[in-house]
Amino acid sequence: MDEIDRNLVVALQENGAAGLAELSKVAGLSVSATAERVKRLEEREVIRGWRIDLDPVAAGCPLLAFVFVAMHPGDGDAGFVAAMKQHEAVLECHTVTGAWCYLLKLRLADIAGLETFVSQAVRGQPGVARTETILALASPKETAILPVAEAEEE
Amino acid sequence: MDEIDRNLVVALQENGAAGLAELSKVAGLSVSATAERVKRLEEREVIRGWRIDLDPVAAGCPLLAFVFVAMHPGDGDAGFVAAMKQHEAVLECHTVTGAWCYLLKLRLADIAGLETFVSQAVRGQPGVARTETILALASPKETAILPVAEAEEE
DNA sequence: AATGAAAATCTTTCTCA
DNA sequence: TGAGAAAGATTTTCATT
Numbered sequence: 243m244d245e246i247d248r249n250l251v252v253a254l255q256e257n258g259a260a261g262l263a264e265l266s267k268v269a270g271l272s273v274s275a276t277a278e279r280v281k282r283l284e285e286r287e288v289i290r291g292w293r294i295d296l297d298p299v300a301a302g303c304p305l306l307a308f309v310f311v312a313m314h315p316g317d318g319d320a321g322f323v324a325a326m327k328q329h330e331a332v333l334e335c336h337t338v339t340g341a342w343c344y345l346l347k348l349r350l351a352d353i354a355g356l357e358t359f360v361s362q363a364v365r366g367q368p369g370v371a372r373t374e375t376i377l378a379l380a381s382p383k384e385t386a387i388l389p390v391a392e393a394e395e396e
Numbered sequence: 397m398d399e400i401d402r403n404l405v406v407a408l409q410e411n412g413a414a415g416l417a418e419l420s421k422v423a424g425l426s427v428s429a430t431a432e433r434v435k436r437l438e439e440r441e442v443i444r445g446w447r448i449d450l451d452p453v454a455a456g457c458p459l460l461a462f463v464f465v466a467m468h469p470g471d472g473d474a475g476f477v478a479a480m481k482q483h484e485a486v487l488e489c490h491t492v493t494g495a496w497c498y499l500l501k502l503r504l505a506d507i508a509g510l511e512t513f514v515s516q517a518v519r520g521q522p523g524v525a526r527t528e529t530i531l532a533l534a535s536p537k538e539t540a541i542l543p544v545a546e547a548e549e550e
Numbered sequence: 551a552a553t554g555a556a557a558a559t560c561t562t563t564c565t566c567a
Numbered sequence: 568t569g570a571g572a573a574a575g576a577t578t579t580t581c582a583t584t
């Protein structure tokens with residue numbers, strides 16, 4: 243990750259459909275050298291994949307909720323984590339500091355779907371002790387674009 | 397958003413670099429008809445943009461934190477929201493139900509950066525009454541791939 | 551590693567249904 | 568709105584520095 247890779251990655255986060263002609267200007271390299279750079283970023287899994295930014299309303303999952311989960315101590319959590327990974331509605335599952343064990347980020351069609359999901363898919367899991375559900379009423383900002391640190395050689 | 401659009405969007409969420417040849421198989425249409433479909437999905441802003449999935453460690457922002465923010469009543473929050481939108485470290489800013497006003501999702505380089513950011517960029521904002529910071533210790537799942545509901549005509 | 555040009559591939563446009 | 572073919576653009580490969 244030198245300065246050129248950094249510039250490429252910043253440009254591709256804004257516009258993943260940018261062509262090599264455009265990217266070569268960003269990189270200050272020829273088209274073929276730029277293509278080689280992008281290929282190596284993929285090989286090193288700095289770029290893990292290519293995605294689209296999809297409108298959640300159009301996708302039919304306008305409801306955004308966060309769910310804190312506390313587990314009974316002692317029981318392993320592997321089953322719980324595996325279950326969360328399987329559900330499409332679970333966009334994120336983090337282990338967290340503080341009073342709770344997990345924080346989930348969910349996207350669902352509506353409140354009825356949330357009710358069903360939390361009571362069955364989450365609270366139905368073995369080991370779950372308590373949950374707390376928080377609804378997002380609005381999202382002034384929601385991006386997957388990461389801040390990219392200044393270049394440090396790798 | 398008919399069944400074909402839905403299939404296209406599901407395929408593109410998995411692989412945004414899929415070519416029209418591959419997508420036309422998914423859609424069950426010719427290449428040109430598929431190209432027209434994708435173009436219309438962009439025009440209708442169902443597809444809002446093209447992105448890469450970037451490794452946060454390689455990007456230099458391995459630390460993930462959630463920050464709850466309570467505001468003093470009465471003061472407008474427009475300034476706070478505008479400030480959060482400007483900061484790259486703030487990936488998400490949601491207004492939420494419950495005891496807090498906002499939930500922020502932050503990505504930063506390290507704990508020192510988090511300390512500085514929360515005390516200055518967040519707690520330094522006019523109107524902020526209290527904050528609570530939660531660290532993610534691990535993220536068994538973190539995706540931006542949305543669940544796409546069964547087709548409903550638009 | 552990078553360049554420039556040739557070759558291969560993919561996307562876009564256009565006509566017709 | 569879709570299919571197929573031609574035209575145009577882009578990506579990939581390769582020889583060279």
